Each structure stands twice: as structure tokens, then as C-alpha cells.
Amino acid sequence: MIKFLKYLIIGIIFSILPSCVSAKDQTVTWNKGDTVTTFYICKTQEDIMEIAMADTKGEYFLRQKVLIKTMESACLGLNPPLGFTVSEILGSYSDANKKETSILGVSLPNREDIAGYIIAIGKPSSFKHNSF
Numbered sequence: 576m577i578k579f580l581k582y583l584i585i586g587i588i589f590s591i592l593p594s595c596v597s598a599k600d601q602t603v604t605w606n607k608g609d610t611v612t613t614f615y616i617c618k619t620q621e622d623i624m625e626i627a628m629a630d631t632k633g634e635y636f637l638r639q640k641v642l643i644k645t646m647e648s649a650c651l652g653l654n655p656p657l658g659f660t661v662s663e664i665l666g667s668y669s670d671a672n673k674k675e676t677s678i679l680g681v682s683l684p685n686r687e688d689i690a691g692y693i694i695a696i697g698k699p700s701s702f703k704h705n706s707f
Contacts, residue, residue: 603697605677609661616691617650620665623692627678633671660684664699
């Protein structure tokens, strides 16, 4: 029961934060090699795509998906937020608030292997797949 409450509280905290990352406004353009700070990261592309899809539907759906993915240990919160390097730009979408948001693969600084996947406010300069 305590473990469930822990995840519920984490989900509530994440639900009041912006979509995901550290972009200050929508004018940010993401490029491979950029530095990004995040407080939430997913292990696979499929997991972050599910989070992104929920983000397009609204805050309630986003909170629910974040809670589920956190409880499944498919995604995790980072406290304090950590800095990563953009390694891959998967695509972009407009969130429920009509903000341009990018889906990024990230790695640890000075490493090339993908550490995980995030979403960040801002436009990609280019991307691997089509937007949705």
C-alpha cells in the first residue's frame, strides 16, 4: 500500500509540471548534440510515444499515463533533474495546449549510446520519423 501511495504522489507531482523538459518557450529548436535537462525519462521509444500520445489528449490522460509508466518501471522520475545530450530526434507533435513538442532520444554527456527517451517543449530542426 505504501509503495502504491509513493507512486501516486510521484504521479501527482509530475502532473503539475510542464509536459516534460527544460525548454523555456516554444521558440527552442532541438538539434543533435544539444544539452537538455529532464525530470522524466522512459526506457524505450514505445513508452515515450505512449506518453506523447497522452500529452496530445490532455492533462488528465497525461497524468494517468505517467502514473502507469512509473508504476511499471518503464519510465522514471529524476530528482533532481539531470542533464543529457540529444542523440536522436524522433519527431514532434502539438500537445493539448497547442505547444510544439519534440520527442528525443538522449544520452549521457560524452557518451553515444541512448540512455532513454524524453519529450521536450520546442521544435526539432529535423527528425527521423514523421510527426503525429
